[in-house]
Amino acid sequence: MSNYKSNSYFSIDVNLLNSIPVDNLVCITVAGNSMEPVLLDGAILIVNMGDRFIKDGKIYVLRQENIIRVKCLSYTSSGIxxxxxxxxxxxxxxxxxxxxxFEILGRVVCVSSLL
Known part of the structure; x- marks a missing residue:
């Protein structure tokens, strides 16, 4: 996962983001194929950094030691x-x-990718 270049621009109608405070949103770029075909390598993710509580089956950005990962999270009786x-x-x-x-950094709320 790499940070979206600060000199690049990505535009989206904020009305599509269900009134999420813009200050909570960050964009990151997917690196890798573990989430294909849903999230393609190079896709841009909009992440709500204010949403860190796990909702079963939602996609989250998380930190595991020095690695940033994007995964779908769900509960079991004894863990995640x-x-x-x-x-x-x-x-x-x-x-x-x-x-x-692990540290949950935020929930993925929007994705944009080239086909």
Whole structure:
């Protein structure tokens, strides 16, 4: 995952973002294929940094040590599942204790990519 270049511009009608405060939004670029076909390599994600509480089945940006990751998160009875949409990647199951080493940075609210 790399930061969107500060000298580049991306425009979207903020009315599409359901009244999310603009100050909470950041754009990042997807690097990799683990979330394909939903999120393509090079796609631009709009992330709500103010939304850090897990809603089952939603896509989040999270930090695991020094790595920024984008995964679909869901609960199990004993922890959290990190799911990649690309079936070449296996689901990662973490206990709640293990997941405490992760930091949820925000929820993906919009995606734009070239086909």
């Amino acid at each position: 599942v990190l799911k990649s949409y690309n079936q070449q990647y296996k689901d990662e199951i973490h206990t709640f204790q293990e997941f405490s080493n």
